[in-house]
Amino acid sequence: MVSNTKTPFKVPVIDFSGKDLTPGTSDWISTSNEVRQALEDCGGFEAAYGKVSPKLHGSICHAMEDLFDLPTENKSRYTFDTPFYGYTGPSAQAPLRESVNIRDPSNPEEAKGFTDLMWPEGNETFRFAVEKYHKSHVEASTYILRVIKYRDPQSSETNIIGCGVHADMSFTTILHQNQVSGLQIKTKDGEWIDVAPSTSCSFIVMAGYPFTVWSNGRVHAPVHQVVMKGDKTRYSVALFSYGTSVIQPPEEFIDEEHPLKYKPFDNIQSAIFFTKSKGSLPTE
Ligand SMILES: O=C(O)CCC(=O)C(=O)O
């Protein structure tokens, strides 16, 4: 559903640069409080993080252009028995969108396997850009890196939805994009707001539904969509993190005043289930 958007409200911007974020330091405590407040109030925030250089931003954007410019035949080679991973081409529901869910991208074997499949003649630049981008966020392995292309709609096209309304099934999502915006988030008050990162070193961090379950309802997982209004191609890269064990709140979050609100569930299995039953991700 396309909605008329006003922008009376902006997602909070939290600055992570130049701080000592060792657990227990005063910077760490104050930043943790800012993060908690933002997640409870609106389910996400813009992270300003100076350690991503314009060069790294440029190389991941170019890597995505190179990848999506490949013939469909090459991209379609990246398929798995589990549709959670792999290439998804444009569909009737989302004709502008193509995406690739890269499995375990910081694992050199996975990254090499993917690159060799796409470019049998080799493309070290792509592999290094993806590995470096991924490593700059995490060293762990319960992640998916989804690279997405939204082509610009032709003047005759009425469906300008890049990605339909949904909440994520990841625990958290970290989004980065080229200069073309289109992401909209619904606030707790039901208002749609345009979300445009203020610099190329910024990331949009969003809570997914499992985070709501883990926090026993304290953290809000915002529904969101992508609407393609202009005449430029949009590239975005989403780092999804998934819990490896059953998602349930820690004991301290449950007491008489705050009884258990959600049934514990397996994060990865649920995400696979929702991917298989396309389009039926949680919307509220
Ligand atoms: O492209 C974006 O900014 C958002 C994509 C998204 O919401 C998703 O793939 O779950």
Ligand SMILES: [Fe+2]
């Ligand atoms: Fe999403």
